[in-house]
Amino acid sequence: MRLFACLLIGLLTSLSMTAEAGFRCDGKIVKRGDRMFEVRELCGEPDVVVPLHSVYTIRYGHVPTREEWQYNLGPHRLMRFLRFQDGRLTQVRTGRHGFRPGNGACSPGQIESGITQMELVSKCGKPREKELRITGVHYRTERDGRVYRAGMPAEDWIYDFGPRRFIRIVTLINGRVVNIETSSRRGSRSAS
Structure with a gap:
């Protein structure tokens, strides 16, 4: 044995x-x-x-x-x-x-910390816009527990879910979602 x-x-x-x-x-x-x-x-x-x-x-x-x-x-x-x-x-x-590609129409609750960029695009489609920046804080992904130090290049993807929901800012580092922030502004009518 x-x-x-x-x-x-x-x-x-x-x-x-x-x-x-x-x-x-x-x-x-x-x-x-x-x-x-x-x-x-x-x-x-x-x-x-x-x-x-x-x-x-x-x-x-x-x-x-x-x-x-x-x-x-x-x-x-x-x-x-x-x-x-x-x-x-x-x-x-x-x-x-892996997964079957989605239709790109997700709700804000479907965006999770730790998912890959590929999964995010499959679930929610491409963002309304992207902003590139250098991080000023530490980020930790929930799925693998990896910590990304301040000073890392990051992309903020802006998702507009329409006038009844607040805009979401999704931060990606190295192709992985590390933070989801809710804006104080609601989305536009053209997104619904």
Whole structure:
């Protein structure tokens, strides 16, 4: 019985290490060190691209040096999050089960701290507008407990749910909802 338990633990450990090292796209494994074009050829366009860090150059403007590609593989498979550094795949993380895309018409109560940018767009559609800023406070996500320190780049997504509801400001850091704030202003008639 002990031998069986040890073998099972070893098998599960190797499977989880394989899942973190890469994943299959069209029968081929995408792995660390692959270039962006190679991943795109095998897996297609990601559902969401989240720029994590960029460098400003005079000739080209902001050039992303780190970004995350998010893939929603549907409700029967796990979501994948691929991190790239300087055009090379450096990390593959596995998320929760994927989901069927929604119709983009959500209520404010459906926005939760900790969900990914991809889940937010699927539930609520694109925001009315986006504002980019540097954070002045610490944020903690509820789902994974990760703490984002002050000084991180963040996007505030503004959602207008119509004249009977208050506007919501949804803060995203690294492609994850970290805060939901209710504005003192109600939405516009054109949003309903």
